[in-house]
Amino acid sequence: MNRQMTRAFIALIASSFILSVAHADRRTSLGGNMLIPDRDDVFVYPQLAVKNKYNHSLSLDFGANNTSGNALLIAGPDKKSAIAVALHRSDSILSLGGGSYNGSPELGMISNSIAPVIFPSGDSVTPLNIADLMYAMKMGKNKLGFRLGFVGQGNSATNDGDHVSGESVFGLRLSAGYSIGKKGDFVLDFSNIMGSRTSGEDEDVTEDAGFMSVHVGGRYYLSQKKGFKLGTLFDINFANFSGTTYPAMGDDVANSTSIFGLQAGFGPVYSGKVDGKSYQVAFHGHFGVSSINTEPNDQADDDEISNLNVMFPGFNVAMEYQLLEWLVFRSGANYSHVINNSETTTPGGDDAVVSSNGDAAFGWNAGFGFLMGNFRIDGTLSEGFVTSGPQFLGGNTGGLFALVSATGKF
Numbered sequence: 356m357n358r359q360m361t362r363a364f365i366a367l368i369a370s371s372f373i374l375s376v377a378h379a380d381r382r383t384s385l386g387g388n389m390l391i392p393d394r395d396d397v398f399v400y401p402q403l404a405v406k407n408k409y410n411h412s413l414s415l416d417f418g419a420n421n422t423s424g425n426a427l428l429i430a431g432p433d434k435k436s437a438i439a440v441a442l443h444r445s446d447s448i449l450s451l452g453g454g455s456y457n458g459s460p461e462l463g464m465i466s467n468s469i470a471p472v473i474f475p476s477g478d479s480v481t482p483l484n485i486a487d488l489m490y491a492m493k494m495g496k497n498k499l500g501f502r503l504g505f506v507g508q509g510n511s512a513t514n515d516g517d518h519v520s521g522e523s524v525f526g527l528r529l530s531a532g533y534s535i536g537k538k539g540d541f542v543l544d545f546s547n548i549m550g551s552r553t554s555g556e557d558e559d560v561t562e563d564a565g566f567m568s569v570h571v572g573g574r575y576y577l578s579q580k581k582g583f584k585l586g587t588l589f590d591i592n593f594a595n596f597s598g599t600t601y602p603a604m605g606d607d608v609a610n611s612t613s614i615f616g617l618q619a620g621f622g623p624v625y626s627g628k629v630d631g632k633s634y635q636v637a638f639h640g641h642f643g644v645s646s647i648n649t650e651p652n653d654q655a656d657d658d659e660i661s662n663l664n665v666m667f668p669g670f671n672v673a674m675e676y677q678l679l680e681w682l683v684f685r686s687g688a689n690y691s692h693v694i695n696n697s698e699t700t701t702p703g704g705d706d707a708v709v710s711s712n713g714d715a716a717f718g719w720n721a722g723f724g725f726l727m728g729n730f731r732i733d734g735t736l737s738e739g740f741v742t743s744g745p746q747f748l749g750g751n752t753g754g755l756f757a758l759v760s761a762t763g764k765f
Contacts, residue, residue, distance in 0.1 A: 404437040405436060414760060526549065549565035551564075584624040617643060618641060624637040644663075647664075692715045
């Protein structure tokens with residue numbers, strides 16, 4: 356695989372582990388804080404679709420135009436089970452550690468940016484969503500749920516009926532989640548996607564590529580009292596990317612990259628009412644470690660690349676205050692300090708180039724929720740609007756909201 360393409364793609368995946376951005380309406384406004392439950396938890400823990408608060412609902416996230424956004428319909432046949440259909444979600448196939456505790460818990464952005472298959476030649480194919488389905492049911496006080504996603508893409512060229520060239524990609528994601536009463540939510544994700552390219556009348560495979568990932572994650576409240584909860588978060592993931600070139604002459608050439616990631620967080624959630632209006636305040640500290648090891652060419656010696664990223668410390672704070680009976684204000688902020696270490700082996704020698712650097716990131720979001728009985732609208736404010744106001748006052752041209760969603764119960 357082309358080394359620059361490989362490193363760019365792996366950097367994209369790794370950045371979702373360390374510094375993911377948020378695109379999830381209410382959760383976005385809360386700075387991605389996972390200790391405050393939200394409807395978008397269904398994408399992470401599919402068993403939560405059967406919760407009374409989420410069951411029998413339709414929610415839509417509106418992007419910048421009518422081709423960007425996503426939707427989730429949950430329509431259970433009864434109160435003990437739920438069937439859900441998600442539209443236009445990029446995380447229908449890929450789940451690597453649930454994103455980040457700084458920003459968004461999911462990789463399903465408002466655009467359909469499904470992870471591509473990158474062939475050893477450097478060419479890439481981005482598959483299309485075929486279906487993204489969920490099923491959940493209650494088991495006494497507990498819940499069990501599944502998510503199944505399919506993606507695919509293919510094309511071929513012929514000349515007088517003879518095959519000239521073609522490529523195909525197919526992948527699936529299977530998630531199984533279990534919730535223990537109101538104490539904890541857990542999930543196991545498995546994803547696999549494979550692609551191949553062919554040429555000639557005999558449709559010989561010239562190169563193939565793919566990836567496989569496994570993710571285990573959870574959220575558990577160690578202590579729950581009136582107005583106070585103490586929660587923990589964890590995510591463990593493993594992924595492997597590989598590709599092989601099959602030349603007409605000579606040996607096959609293979610490449611591979613493996614990723615291991617671990618995140619854990621811990622913190623309190625405070626809730627209550629003041630003058631009849633509710634509030635929630637949450638905080639968690641967290642840390643993370645990710646290891647990335649790449650073998651660009653199994654036929655070459657001393658060309659391995661390894662990276663170790665350590666996030667410590669990381670912090671996330673969020674608040675939600677009811678201002679009026681129909682109006683809620685939300686805001687969140689997060690910070691992370693990351694140490695990056697890389698080692699590149701020198702081809703044909705014993706020396707290795709080692710580099711280390713530190714990075715830090717801070718981010719904040721704010722938004723409003725408009726509550727109208729069984730219908731609600733959530734909006735995350737454009738950051739320029741918060742600090743500069745509308746264009747005629749401060750010159751901001753970004754509009755009032757960066758992301759808007761609507762949810763209706765039925």
